[in-house]
Amino acid sequence: MKPTFNPINTRINNEYKNRFYIPIKTKFWISHFTAFVWMCFSIYIALPWLKDLSHIVSFPIALLIIGGISYIPGYMNAFLVASLILDRQPAYKNEFPSDKITILIAAHNEEEKIYQTLDYIDKQDYQGKIKVFVINNGSTDQTVQETLKAKKQLSMDIEVLNEEKPGKFHALNKALALVTTPYVITIDADTLLHPSSIRYLVARMKSSPNDVCAVAGSVLAKNSRENLWTKIQEWDYFLGIASIKRLQGLYQGTLVAQGAYSLYKTECIQEVGGWPDAIGEDIVLTWRLLNKKWKVYFEPLAVSFTEVPSNLKHFVRQRARWARGMIEGLNEIKPWNQPETYVKYLTGINLIMPYLDLTYTLCWIPGLILMFFGYYWIVGPMTLLVLPLTLISYSILYFYQRNYVFKPLNLRIRKNIFGFIVFVLGYQMIMSPVSVYGYIQETFKFKRNWK
Template sequence: MQTEIKPPIKTEYTKPYIPIKTKFIVSHLTAFLWMCLSIYLGLPWLKDLSHILPLPVALLIIGGISYIPGYMNAFLVMSLLLDRQPPLKNQYPEDQISVLIAAFNEEDKIYQTLRYLDHQDYHGKMKIYVINNGSLDRTAEETLRAKRELSIDIELLHEEKPGKFHALNHGLTMVQTPYVITIDADTLLQPTSIRYLVARIKSSPEDVCAIAGSVLTKNSRENLWTRVQEWDYFLGIASIKRLQGLYQGTLVAQGAYSLYKTNCIKAVGGWPNAIGEDIVLTWRLLQKHWKVYYEPLAVAFTEVPSTLKHFIRQRARWARGMIEGLNEVKPWNQPQIYIKYLTGINLIMPYLDFIFTVCWIPGLILAFFGHYWIVGPITLFVLPLTFLSYSILYFYQKNYVFKPLNLSIRKNLVGFIFFIIGYQMIMSPVSVFGYVQELFKFKRNWK
C-alpha cells in the first residue's frame, strides 16, 4: 500500500442507524444458528473421531477446530455487515496535542518518522517529544537534526532505564495538552492521519478515553514474509479492530499509533511495567468505565518483521501481553457487558491456539494420506465465512478508507495465497510459544 499526498475525499455514511445492543444480539443469534448447523452437519465427523478417542476429547478437538472458530467468524461477519462508522462532527479540529515517540537505536528511521509528522495537515499546535531510551547509535543526533531542519516543535528527552514503558512515562511527565498521541519510531503517518484521529475523539462521547489508529505495513515489498503480513494488517487485524470498535471496546490502543486523553492516562498511573504495556494500559482504561474507539481513516504505516525470527519475537510478545492483561484485569471484572465478552474471548484463545497447533496441523498431514479423523471435509465449512469476512473488509477498506484518502491497494496475490493457506499454521504455534514464555516468566525483550 502506497501513500499519496492528495486532498481527502469526503465520504458520507447513509446507512440507517441500528442500536449497538441490537447489533450485538443479531450477530450472536446468527453465529449461534451457524454453529448449530455446523454441529449437525459434523455429527458423522464426531462419531468417527470418537471411535478413536474418548468422546470428551473428540468434542474438545472438534470444538477448537470448527465449532468455536465458526461461531466467532459468523459473529464477526454479521457485526461487520451491521457496522456503520458515525460521521465526524468537525473534520478540522485545532486542539493542542502532544506526541510521544519512544526510540531505541532508531537512527535510520527517526528522521523520516519526524518528517512525516512535519507533513501533517493538522492545524492545531503539536509538541513532539522523542524519548531516547538508552540508544547506542545516533538516534539523538538524528533527532536534533530533525529539530533544526523541520518546522515542527521537537524536544529530545533521555531515559536511561531500559523499557518502552519507562520512556513513555518519562515523556508523559512533560505533557501539558489534553490529548497525547504515541507513535513508534519506525511508523509513518498518512498526511491526514492526526487530523482524523483528533476529529474522532472530538466527535465521540465524553466517556471515550482513547482512539486506536489504523496501522498498515510500509515494507510489504521487502520479501514474501512481509507480503504475507501486509494482508494480516490490512484484513485480519483491521477486521478485529472494527469489530471491537463497533462494541466500544477496542482491546488494544496500540502504542504504534493511538491517541489518549492525557488525564485518563495519568489517572491509571501511565504505562505499566509489562511486555504488552499497551494491552494492559487499555484494559485498565476500560475497567474505569471508559471506552476505546477505532478510527480506520487515521492511517499509519509501520515496519513489520522481515524475518521469521523477528516475527516470532513480536507475536510471542503480543501473546504474552494478552496473558498479562488477563492476569491483571479479569473479563468478569470489566464493567461493560460488551467488554466482558470481548476480553472473555481472549480466555479461550490459548485453547484454540493449542488445539490448532497440536491437533489441526497433524490432522492436516493425516488428511493428505486419506485419514480424515481430525481434518475432514466438514472442516472446510469454516472457509466460506473466512472468505466472506475478508471480502467485506476488502470492500470496506477499498471504498471507505483507501478511496477517501486517495491511497491505492497494491497487487499482492502471492502474499494473499500464502496468508490464506499457511499463515495460521505459523501464528498459532508462535502464540503457544508466547503463552509458555509468560507462564515460565522468560526474560522480556522490547524488540
C-alpha cells in the same frame, strides 16, 4: 503522498447519517443469533466427523478437538461477519480540529528511521499545534543526532529526552510527566503517517462521547514488498487485525490502543498511573482504561504504516510478545471484573484463545499431515466449511477498506495475490504455535525481550 485537506467523501458520511439506525445492543444480539445459527448448522453436518473421531479418541476428546478447530472458530467468524455487515462509522462533527497535541516517540537505536518518521509528522494537514517528544531509550547509535537534525530542519517543536532505564514504558512515562496538552499520541519510531492521519484521529476523539478516553489508529504494513514474509503480513494488518479492530470498535471496547499509533486523553492515562511495567504495556494500559468505565474507539481513516518483521525470528518475538501481553492483561483484570457488558464479552474471548491455539497446534497441524496419508480423522472435507466464511469476512472487509478508507485517502491497494493465498491457507499454522510459545513464556516468566 500529498496532504489532502478534504479526502473524506461527504456523500458517504451522509449515507451513514440517513440509513436506519440500529442500536449497538441490537447489533450485538443479531450478530450472536447469526453465529449461533451457523454453528448449529456446522454441528449438524459435521456429526459424521464427530462420530468417526469419537471411535478413535473417545467422544469427550473428539468434542474438545472439533470444538477448538471448527465449532468455536466458526461461531467467532460468523459473529465477526455479521457485526462487520451491521457496522456503520458515525460521521465526524468537525473534520478540522485544532486542539494542541503532544506526540511521544520512544526510540532505541532508530537512526535509520527516526528522521523520516518526524518528516511525515511535519507534513500533516492538522491545523493544531504539535509538540513532539523523542525519548532516547539507551540508544548506542546516531538516534539523537538524527533527531536533532530533524529539529533543525523541520518546522515542528521537537524535544529530545533521555531515559537510560530499558523498557518502552519507562521512556513513555518520562515524557508523560511533561505533557501539558489535553491529548497525547504515541507513535513507534518506524511508523509513517498518512498526511491526514492525525486530523482524523483527533476528529474521531472530538466527535465521540465524553467517556471515550482513547482512539486507536489504523496500522498497516509499510515494507510489504520486501519478501514473501512481509507480503503475508500485509494481509494480516489490512484484513485480519483491521477486522478485529472494527469489531471491537463497534462494541466500544477496542482491546488494544496500540502503542504504534493511538491517541489518548492525557488526564485518563495519568489517572491510571501511566504505562505499566509490562511487556504488553499498551494492552494492559488499555484494559486499565476500560476498567474505569471509559470507552476506546477505533478510527480506520487514521492510517499509519509500520515496519513489520521481515524474518521468522523477529516475527516470533513480536507475536509471542503480543500473546504474553494478552495473558498479562488477563492476569491483572479478569473479564468479569470489567464494568461494561461488551468489554466483559470481548476480553472474555481472550480466555479461550490459549485453548484454540493449543488445539490448532497440537491437533490441526498433525491432522493436516495425516490427511495427506489418507487419514481424515481430524482434518477433512468438513473442516473446509470454515474457509468460505473466512473468505466472506475478508471480502467484506476488503470492500470496506477499498471504498471507505483507501479511496477517500487517495491510496492504492497493492497487488499481492500470492501473499493472500498463503495468508488464508497457511498463516494460522504459524501464528498458533507462536502464540502458544508466548503463553509458555509468560507462564514461566521468561526474560522479556522488547525487540
